[in-house]
Amino acid sequence: MRRTRHLPQRSCVACRQVRAKGELVRIVRTPQGEMRLDQTGKLAGRGAYLCRDQKCLEQALKQGKLGRALAVPVPAEVMEAVRESLAGRHAKEKQAAEEAGELRSISDAGA
Numbered sequence: 001m002r003r004t005r006h007l008p009q010r011s012c013v014a015c016r017q018v019r020a021k022g023e024l025v026r027i028v029r030t031p032q033g034e035m036r037l038d039q040t041g042k043l044a045g046r047g048a049y050l051c052r053d054q055k056c057l058e059q060a061l062k063q064g065k066l067g068r069a070l071a072v073p074v075p076a077e078v079m080e081a082v083r084e085s086l087a088g089r090h091a092k093e094k095q096a097a098e099e100a101g102e103l104r105s106i107s108d109a110g111a
């Protein structure tokens with residue numbers, strides 16, 4: 001059985017490495033001119049891609065590559081969202097480590 005679908009590939013705006021779309025974080029400039037982190041890969045607009053790598057994010061931000069790629073400044077909240085999205089990958093490991101030993105005080109600040 002052959003199910004070799006052509007995988008869409010994109011290059012990272014920071015390191016220029018070409019990867020499968022799914023390995024990259026998509027950031028979109030919406031038709032309204034806002035920059036947003038695209039969690040689903042389905043937002044309409046012009047997209048820029050970044051490796052799921054802190055280094056590429058920092059590089060893209062410091063060198064203004066992300067803003068240039070989309071021709072809009074990067075809002076702080078988008079920066080944060082991308083950072084969180086990258087950090088999320090490690091959240092499980094972190095949680096496991098915390099459960100294993102270091103028990104932090106559970107702050108249950110109900111909504």
Ligand SMILES: [Zn+2]
Binds near residue numbers: 012016017051
């Ligand atoms: Zn990269």
